Structures are given as C-alpha cells and as structure tokens.
Amino acid sequence: MAATDDYKFLPIRDAITSINQKVNLIGVILEFGFPKRTRGTDCCCTLKIIDESHQKAGFSVNIFAEYLEMLPHVASGGDIIQLCHVMVKKHIGEVNAVFNKKFSSFALYKGKDAADFAPYQVSSNFRRRDMDDRFIGNLRKWLVDLQLHEESSSFSLLREIKEGEHINLACKIVHFSEAAKDEWMALVWDGTDTPPNSFSAKPEDEMAYPLPLQLENSPLPRDILCTFPKVGTVLRIYFDQGFQKNKLFMLNIGKWIKFVNVICEVRGGLWCGLFTPFTKIRYTPDEDCLILERQRLYDERISLKWGRMPLWSFPSPYYNTEVNYDHVPFVSLMDVLTHSEVTAKFKCVVRVIAAIPWKAEEFLSPLGIYRMRLTLEDPTARIHAFVFAEDGETLFDGYPSVDVLSRKLNRLLGLSVCNDNKMVKDAPRNPPWVQVCLKSYYISKDDVWGSRQYQIFGTKIVGV
DNA sequence: TTGGGG
Numbered sequence: 001m002a003a004t005d006d007y008k009f010l011p012i013r014d015a016i017t018s019i020n021q022k023v024n025l026i027g028v029i030l031e032f033g034f035p036k037r038t039r040g041t042d043c044c045c046t047l048k049i050i051d052e053s054h055q056k057a058g059f060s061v062n063i064f065a066e067y068l069e070m071l072p073h074v075a076s077g078g079d080i081i082q083l084c085h086v087m088v089k090k091h092i093g094e095v096n097a098v099f100n101k102k103f104s105s106f107a108l109y110k111g112k113d114a115a116d117f118a119p120y121q122v123s124s125n126f127r128r129r130d131m132d133d134r135f136i137g138n139l140r141k142w143l144v145d146l147q148l149h150e151e152s153s154s155f156s157l158l159r160e161i162k163e164g165e166h167i168n169l170a171c172k173i174v175h176f177s178e179a180a181k182d183e184w185m186a187l188v189w190d191g192t193d194t195p196p197n198s199f200s201a202k203p204e205d206e207m208a209y210p211l212p213l214q215l216e217n218s219p220l221p222r223d224i225l226c227t228f229p230k231v232g233t234v235l236r237i238y239f240d241q242g243f244q245k246n247k248l249f250m251l252n253i254g255k256w257i258k259f260v261n262v263i264c265e266v267r268g269g270l271w272c273g274l275f276t277p278f279t280k281i282r283y284t285p286d287e288d289c290l291i292l293e294r295q296r297l298y299d300e301r302i303s304l305k306w307g308r309m310p311l312w313s314f315p316s317p318y319y320n321t322e323v324n325y326d327h328v329p330f331v332s333l334m335d336v337l338t339h340s341e342v343t344a345k346f347k348c349v350v351r352v353i354a355a356i357p358w359k360a361e362e363f364l365s366p367l368g369i370y371r372m373r374l375t376l377e378d379p380t381a382r383i384h385a386f387v388f389a390e391d392g393e394t395l396f397d398g399y400p401s402v403d404v405l406s407r408k409l410n411r412l413l414g415l416s417v418c419n420d421n422k423m424v425k426d427a428p429r430n431p432p433w434v435q436v437c438l439k440s441y442y443i444s445k446d447d448v449w450g451s452r453q454y455q456i457f458g459t460k461i462v463g464v
Numbered sequence: 465t466t467g468g469g470g
Contacts, residue, residue: 037466038467039465039467040465042466043466046467060468062466062467064465091467091468094468098467166470261470276470278469278470
C-alpha cells in the first residue's frame, strides 16, 4: 500500500492482479451471506462486490471480526461498501480480498436510491474523507442503469420446489415474524402454488396427532393475514440452527429478494424453507428480469377465469364432489380467512387431509345426527370445517351403509383401497382436489371474530 | 488462523 495521502480506490479488475497487496476497494454488494461464527475464534461473513470494471460474477470479500456486531450488517443487496486496507489473496485459482480485523476498515452506504452520503455502519477504525462522497456518487450513478443478467433457469418457482433440495428463490417478502421463542421466519410469495404433498399420517392418527393448521405455534393474527396475497402460497422460511438470526427482512417487507441456496422441507405435509449458514442474498432491483417475469406470470394467472383455483387441481374438482352453489366464483382459503364479514358463504377447491371421527360407525352422534370435523387445505391455508346434521345428509347422500360411508370418506382422504375395501397398508395417501361450499359463522355474540368457525354445506360426494 | 460452497 502506498502512503496514506495517496488515497485511491482500485477498480476491481486491477485489484484482482494485486495478489498479496493491501488495497482500497469500493463496490456495490451483489451478494452477501449471513454473519456466522468460524471454526476458529472469530466471526465472518462473505460478500461479493461489483463495479464498472468487474460487473459479471462479483469479487469475493471475506470479512473477519472478533464479534458478530463488528461485521458489516448489510441492509440490502445493492448497497455500497468501502473497504480500506484489505489484502488480495489467491486461493485455489480464485482471487479474493480478505478483511483483516487488525488493519482493515469498512463503511456501508445505501445504494442507488439514497441521496445522502452518510454511512449506515462503519468499522471502529474507519476514517471518513471528503473525497468519499464523490466515489459513492459515481457508483450510484453507474448503478441506476446497470442491467443484471440473471440466469432465470437457476431460480425455482414455488410450484417447482422439491423436498430436500437446495434451491434459489426469487420471491416477495410478505411478512417477517417470530414463529416460536427466538425462532424467526420470513414469509415469502412468488404468485405460484407449492405442489400438494401426500401424507403418511394414518386417518386414525388425527385424534392424537392432528395435522397442524400452520407451522407456527399460534396462528398469525387476522390483520396480518389480511396483508397477504389471496392467491399463491406464502412459504415460511426458517433459520436453521447455529448462526445469527437475521432480522434484516423486517426492513424488506413488500420487497422482492433473490435467495441463493435455501433448503426445502415438508413438515406436517406443509412446505417450508430453511436458511442455512450457506444461504446468500442477492441484489434484486425492482426492475430485475426475474421479478418482472414472476409478476407477469401472476398477472396472467389472476386474469384467467380459473386463476384463483389451485394450479394443481385441474380437472379433478369436478369428479369428486358436486356443489349446490354454482353462481359464485371459487375463492381461496386465504380469501375465506381474511373475509371482511364473520358470517359469509364461499365456494373453494380444497383437499380433505384429515377427519374426526374417521370410523364410519362414528360419523353419527348417538342421536343419529352427523357431526364431523374435516381438515381442509389449499395452497394458501388450512382450516377446520365441521359437517353437521343435514349438511352431512347432503355430503353422504342420506344415511348409507357403514361400508358406503367409509368408502366415501376414504375417497376424500385419498386412501388407497383394495377391491374388498380394506386399506392398502402404510401407503401414503394423496387426497384428491374437491370443490366444497363453506360458510363461516360465530359461536359467541360477544366475540364474533374470536369464535369464528367454518361449516361445509351444499356439497355431495359423487362417483363412489 | 478462521473461510472460500453445499
């Protein structure tokens, strides 16, 4: 490094050839990882930066610090980082910069939309210079017209996710909250529906181990759900164990973000994602081609007559049930949950994933009245819906034999049955899509929203 | 020193 009065920042292109030298760099953050502990005694995070001389892949910077708080906490991809006295190193053919906690320093600035030149985080030994404003201003100007060329095929839609896979997602943050004590989750959406899962849970398990209505301990309040999109899955992404729970998504509600390397899992038949220490967040401008593509797909979807029905349901809903409510359009369970009135009627396309009771002998109360609780699912939500009295008569077409009743419920639950109506042992069940009429109502006048329940009506199982 | 990716 030259004397400190020779204050200059190297273009990344030139830094790459300055192996084993200390350099000053200023760049736009293209990608960043979560701050984490190293296997040694320190903490570290990695960034990839770009500038006009090096726009494509991003130049890796590894930053070390004694404490997590001392690492740069990047608010958003596209922010600017100034790095002083970082060492350029070559590692297995790759060149990158290493931030040394003793002699390196950094400052973080907002990206292209900011007007001021005040850094939002600096390392303790960072020294600001008057010239910095000009460097940052120039970088912001360049960034305005920058076109990122993202490979669209390397980012999955939620409709394409597969269990156990590491995937990249380009999605909108719709909410961020604590799922359980110190367990944070980001709720994301891309306008498509996650694929339906099959269930290994046996029908008789529902009493002791009911399938959850949601993965978080308590359901999200209705006023939060009201901010969610009504069509398309809202996926929960949790932080895997062993690294800092990052609250930065709080700042980004309503924004689209690209995540690199998220793990997909199924819990209780519900899809979720996991952020791992290897997950990266990539710069996602509003006009990013991937984002425009997803927005266009969604606009196309909801402009279609059947766009609010589950993507995966065609043409099954018409074969399994008939509904006596033809004049209304289908709505999603999220529409149902967030409807403005407690008392209302709906028509939905759902899967019946569980039932209590599950034995046909018990569908009727001792007084001979139907009373059951079904668990319904669509790509947006799960609810419990009751079947009472005459609605049961409609659903099961009167009071057929136990054998017929049992066949009808098995059909709804997607149980594979042999010719003699015995269940195929341990086969996963894959409930079919069915159309149902639902009404919502309240139990207690004093707490109409708190006591809201759902009931199936005007729906008949057919083809059994 | 550490990590660099999965």
